[in-house]
Amino acid sequence: MSLxxxxxxxxxxxxxxxxxxxxxxxxxxxxxITIAMPFxxxxxxxxxxxxxxxxxxxxxxxxxxxxxxAYKVGEEQxxxxxxxxxxxxxxxxxHQFGWEPILKLKVGQSYKLHLGSMDMNHGFSLQPIxxxxxxxxxxxxxxxxxxxxxxxxxxxxxxxxxLGHHTMIGKLYVE
Amino acid sequence: MASDNFRVCPTTGLKVDFSAxxxxxxxxxxxxxxxxVGGLLGLAIxxxxxxxxxxxxxxxxxxxxxxHGIAMLVAWIxxxxxxxxxxxxxxxxxxxxxxxxxGWLQYILMLVGGxxxxxxxxxxxxxxxxxxxxxxKAHHLYYLGxxxxxxxxxxxxxxxxxxxxxAKTEKTYQxxxxxxxxxxxxxxxxxxxxxxxxxxxxxxxxxxxLGVIPMMDPExxxxxxxxxxxxxxxxxVAAMIACWYAIGTLTVGAQPASEKFSRSAFAxxxxxxxxxxxxxxxxxxxxxxxxxxxNTGYFMHLAVLASMMHAFSVPAQIEIALRKKGxxxxxxxxxKKAPWGDPAFSSMVFSVTGFGFMGGITGILYGTEQLNxxxxxxxxxxxxxxxxxxxxxxxxxxxxxxxVLPLIFQRQVAxxxxxxxxxxxxxxxxxxFCIAMMFVGGFGVPRRHWDITAAESLFKGELSFGPTxxxxxxxxxxxxxxxxxGGAMFVLNAVATVAxxxxxxx
Numbered sequence: 110m111s112l113x114x115x116x117x118x119x120x121x122x123x124x125x126x127x128x129x130x131x132x133x134x135x136x137x138x139x140x141x142i143t144i145a146m147p148f149x150x151x152x153x154x155x156x157x158x159x160x161x162x163x164x165x166x167x168x169x170x171x172x173x174x175x176x177x178x179a180y181k182v183g184e185e186q187x188x189x190x191x192x193x194x195x196x197x198x199x200x201x202x203x204h205q206f207g208w209e210p211i212l213k214l215k216v217g218q219s220y221k222l223h224l225g226s227m228d229m230n231h232g233f234s235l236q237p238i239x240x241x242x243x244x245x246x247x248x249x250x251x252x253x254x255x256x257x258x259x260x261x262x263x264x265x266x267x268x269x270x271x272l273g274h275h276t277m278i279g280k281l282y283v284e
Numbered sequence: 285m286a287s288d289n290f291r292v293c294p295t296t297g298l299k300v301d302f303s304a305x306x307x308x309x310x311x312x313x314x315x316x317x318x319x320x321v322g323g324l325l326g327l328a329i330x331x332x333x334x335x336x337x338x339x340x341x342x343x344x345x346x347x348x349x350x351x352h353g354i355a356m357l358v359a360w361i362x363x364x365x366x367x368x369x370x371x372x373x374x375x376x377x378x379x380x381x382x383x384x385x386x387g388w389l390q391y392i393l394m395l396v397g398g399x400x401x402x403x404x405x406x407x408x409x410x411x412x413x414x415x416x417x418x419x420x421k422a423h424h425l426y427y428l429g430x431x432x433x434x435x436x437x438x439x440x441x442x443x444x445x446x447x448x449x450x451a452k453t454e455k456t457y458q459x460x461x462x463x464x465x466x467x468x469x470x471x472x473x474x475x476x477x478x479x480x481x482x483x484x485x486x487x488x489x490x491x492x493x494l495g496v497i498p499m500m501d502p503e504x505x506x507x508x509x510x511x512x513x514x515x516x517x518x519x520x521v522a523a524m525i526a527c528w529y530a531i532g533t534l535t536v537g538a539q540p541a542s543e544k545f546s547r548s549a550f551a552x553x554x555x556x557x558x559x560x561x562x563x564x565x566x567x568x569x570x571x572x573x574x575x576x577x578x579n580t581g582y583f584m585h586l587a588v589l590a591s592m593m594h595a596f597s598v599p600a601q602i603e604i605a606l607r608k609k610g611x612x613x614x615x616x617x618x619x620k621k622a623p624w625g626d627p628a629f630s631s632m633v634f635s636v637t638g639f640g641f642m643g644g645i646t647g648i649l650y651g652t653e654q655l656n657x658x659x660x661x662x663x664x665x666x667x668x669x670x671x672x673x674x675x676x677x678x679x680x681x682x683x684x685x686x687x688v689l690p691l692i693f694q695r696q697v698a699x700x701x702x703x704x705x706x707x708x709x710x711x712x713x714x715x716x717f718c719i720a721m722m723f724v725g726g727f728g729v730p731r732r733h734w735d736i737t738a739a740e741s742l743f744k745g746e747l748s749f750g751p752t753x754x755x756x757x758x759x760x761x762x763x764x765x766x767x768x769x770g771g772a773m774f775v776l777n778a779v780a781t782v783a784x785x786x787x788x789x790x
Contacts, residue, residue, distance in 0.1 A: 111463040111529035111540055112296075112376055119460065119543035128545050128596065135592035139585040146581045146653050150573060156654055161569030186742040207742070230417045230502060232661045232730065236747065239728030241660040243568040245503045246419060250569035263747045265738075267661040267730030269413045271420070272343055275734040278741035 158242065160251035169225035169249060173200040177210050185211055185280070198223060201264070201279070203231040203244045205271050208264045208279025216259050216283050224250040232268030235281070241267060256283040289380065294789065295691065303384035304374035304447075308367045308692050309782075310391055312685070315363035316778050318398070319678075322355035323771040330717075330764030333663075334757045335737060342734040346413070349732060351405045353414030357673060358433065359398050364681045365471065365523050366390060366440040371692070372468035372526065373447035379456040382446035386439055393436030400429030413732060415513070418489060418505045427490035434479045434486070441472045441479075463540050463547065464533075467526030470550045475519045477558055482512040503570040507562075514561040517669075520677040521591070522553055524639070527680040528598045528632055534687050535629040536622070538605035546597050552590035560584035563651035567660045573653065580651055588648060595640050627703045631683030634711035638675030642718050643668060661732075664725020671718040674767075679711060682774050689778065695785030702777050710770025717763030724756035 116122075124132075150156055164172075176199065180191045189210040193199045195218035202209050204227035214220060224233055226246040233242045233250075238258070242250060264279035290299045325348045331339040332348075340348060374381040381387060404410045410422035448469070451457060461469070485508035491497045500508075529546070532538035540546045562579040565571055606618035623629045646668040650659045659665060689697055697703050727749050729736055738747040 111533045111538070113462050114457050114459045115463065115540075115543045117459050122542060122544060124542055124545060127600075128542055131596045132545075132589075132593065135589050135596075138592070139589045142588070142648060142652075143581040143585045146577050149654050150577065153654060155657065157567045157573065157657060158569060159573055163570075188742070229419055230506075234661065234728060234730055236728050236749070239658050239662075239726075241567060241657060241662065241728075243506075243565070243660070245506070245569055247501055248503055248569040261746075263738075263743060265728075265730055265733075265736075265747070267733065268417075269346065269420075269732040272346060272411060273740075274346070274732070275342060275736075275738070276740045276742075278738045278743050278747060280743055280746075 158250055158252050160253075162249045162251075163247060164225065164249045166225070166227045166246055169200075169223075170202060170227060172223070173202040173209070173225070176200045181210070182213070188280075193220065195219065197221070200225070201233070202227060203233070203266070203277075204228055206266070206273040206277035208233075208266075208277070211280045211282070213282040213284060214256050216256050219253065219255045222252045222254050224252070229270040230268045231266050231270050231277070234265040234267040236263050236265055238262065243268065259283045293691065298375060299378050300692070301374045301380045303387065304370045304381040305692055307381070307384075307387045307391060308370050308375075308688070311363045311367040311370070312688060312692075313782060314391075314395065315360050315367065315681075316685075316775055318355045318359035318363065319771065320775045321402075322352050322360055323768055323775070325349075325352040325355065326764065327768040330761050330768075332734070334761035335735070335754065336758065337761070338735075343408075343411070345734045346411050346732075347405060347408065350411060350413050351402065354401055354405065356678075357414065358430075361520055361673070361677060361681070362433070362437055363394065365475075365519065366394070366437065367688070368523055368526070368684075369440055369444040369468055369472060370447075371688070372462075372465045373444050373451070375692075376462055376465050377448070377451035377457050379447060379451035379454065381443065382450050383443060386446075387443045390436045390440040390443060393432050393439065395436075397429045397431070397433030397436060400425055400432065404429065415509060416489070417509070418492070418499055418502050421493055424490060424493035427486055427493055431483070431486055431490060434482055438476060438479050441476050444468070444472050460543075463543060464526045464530045466547055467522055467529065467550050470554045471519045471522035471526065473554050474515065474522060474558055478512055478515040478519065481508070481515065484508055485512070503568060506565060506568065507571065510561040510564040514564060515558045517673065518553055518557040518587070520673055521557070522550065524635065524677045524680040525550070525594050525598070527684045528594070528636060529601075531628045531632040531680070531683050531687075532598060532601050532605070534684075535626050535632070536602055536605045536609075538601040541597055541600045541604060545593060549590040549593035549597070552586055552593075555586075556583050557587035557590070560587065563656070566651075566653050566656040577653060580653070584651065585648075588644070591640070591644055595636070595644075598636055625704050626686075627707050628683040628686045630707040631679045631686075631711070634707055634715075635676050635679040635683065638671055638679070638711070638715060638718070639677075642715070642722075643672030643676055646671065646722060658728075659725060661730060662725040663729045663731045663733075664722045666731050667718050667721030667723075667725055670714065670721065675711065675714045675718065679707065679714075682710070683707070685774075685778060689781050689785070690788050693782055693785075694788045695781050696788055697777065698780040698785045699777050702773050706770055706773040706777065708770075709773060710767055713763050713766030713768070713770050715763070717760055717767055720756055720759040720763055724753055724760065727753050727756075729753055
């Protein structure tokens with residue numbers, strides 16, 4: 110019994126055929142799920158970021174400002190709206206409690222999206238298509254993206270970042 | 285040893301060391317008090333996320349969520365595990381407890397640490413969530429409280445190993461230790477490794493909060509936090525599975541089908557599971573994909589193998605035991621005639637199935653690099669871990685409590701009918717709660733969020749997750765309230781038993 114000591118030679122007792130079969134089946138399953146990840150990494154279309162750099166919040170802020178000044182076309186709710194050219198580096202700055210700027214992207218074109226934080230950890234959660242990435246202060250999290258659907262998207266912060274966390278919503282257009 | 289330091293258990297014939305017995309009582313009872321606190325907070329949280337009710341203010345919600353995590357995942361579970369460590373060493377090995385004062389120090393440090401943390405959160409000095417990701421900063425006493433709690437837990441493990449040493453030298457048992465003790469050893473090994481790991485970042489963070497040293501890089505913090513935070517969950521897994529085997533023996537007299545099989549599975553946990561933790565960082569910057577995949581895939585899936593082995597051997601040993609009792613008609617007579625009215629047995633069945641089918645499968649899925657993009661930080665994640673640590677660990681601990689009460693507290697359960705129904709109310713409630721949360725998470729609903737209608741944001745009225753999500757949250761709330769009722773049935777019954785249950789004949 111489990112609460113008392115086992116018989117003296119418990120290690121020498123052979124496994125039942127059922128147990129052997131199960132271990133093999135489970136082992137094969139574990140190998141398959143382990144292979145699945147790297148396999149998809151090389152063959153799949155959608156993988157997390159492969160590129161990142163250490164960058165101070167001040168420098169990321171300055172880069173975002175340069176980007177906004179270069180491509181700003183207007184404002185919405187006091188937030189700059191930016192239309193960047195395809196294949197360019199684009200920036201979204203997260204801070205307590207907002208996302209800037211509002212991007213207008215072209216469907217089918219590729220962009221290099223830089224995500225950075227000015228203060229806390231934030232969560233970049235693009236809705237309603239539901240894609241989620243971590244935004245960490247001191248790091249530039251880079252995503253190579255190609256929008257495939259047009260429409261209005263919102264960026265929800267899904268990493269708790271302070272008592273105003275739920276007010277932190279951003280916006281993004283794909284045309 | 286003098287005979288006045290122990291009593292002989294009339295049921296099992298084992299010697300029960302008095303200092304071990306007192307420490308088991310204290311730790312288990314304190315655990316249950318924290319379960320009550322955490323349960324009340326959980327009820328308030330679930331009724332807040334259900335937007336139709338939206339009970340708490342934003343500030344109180346985040347505060348309640350921080351304390352809910354600490355009261356449940358840290359206090360309830362670790363206090364109970366300390367009781368299990370003393371039970372599986374001193375009691376099961378028929379031995380005296382080594383260095384009783386160290387055991388007392390464990391209890392006092394954990395109680396003081398837990399109290400400090402609770403006060404800091406309640407007074408609004410630590411609105412940082414359970415994870416306290418820097419640069420979020422709490423009052424420095426918050427970190428000190430956690431460190432004291434962890435030191436206490438390490439001392440509990442030291443007492444456990446010292447007791448094993450005494451049992452070995454004084455030859456209080458024959459041959460190998462029992463399987464349940466073996467599982468507890470694995471839990472204690474993982475505990476010492478992970479708690480020491482926790483010191484690597486909690487102590488610098490504490491010094492940072494004191495203003496002594498600069499802040500740690502936030503990504504380094506996340507890496508170290510999860511190296512501690514996920515691995516500590518494996519203490520719970522090992523302790524939970526030890527309880528499954530114990531309950532199998534206590535309820536139907538089951539014996540492990542193969543000691544070799546079960547113990548090998550436990551050993552796999554000790555070797556591999558500590559290493560897997562980067563599935564929390566799959567969409568983070570700062571760590572290469574190769575490193576994440578190696579860590580998440582290779583090492584975790586060997587631990588998955590261990591869980592699948594237990595998933596086979598725990599039901600198998602119960603079937604064998606029940607068939608030996610003569611329930612051999614057809615494939616499933618044994619299942620029909622199983623002791624479904626025994627709360628320990630039904631708790632264990634909920635625990636095994638919930639942990640495996642809900643918690644385990646979703647854990648593997650959400651921990652896949654690519655799938656993590658659509659689940660990271662959504663409410664599906666708490667859905668997953670409520671399946672593992674609540675349906676899994678908590679229900680296993682609740683189940684074994686129904687035997688700890690008569691054997692250690694020497695009291696008959698005060699309300700047997702309530703006890704009989706409790707696992708069903710709690711288990712069904714938690715199943716509904718977890719599945720609904722994972723369902724809602726599929727729509728991208730964030731976790732740890734006070735208001736998904738974004739009513740206080742710049743883009744008020746623009747964002748909506750749709751009516752399906754509203755319905756989903758109503759189901760989450762129904763499950764949550766049902767689970768709260770089941771939890772309350774457990775806590776009140778346990779407290780009533782300790783306070784006024786009929787004494788078991790000595």
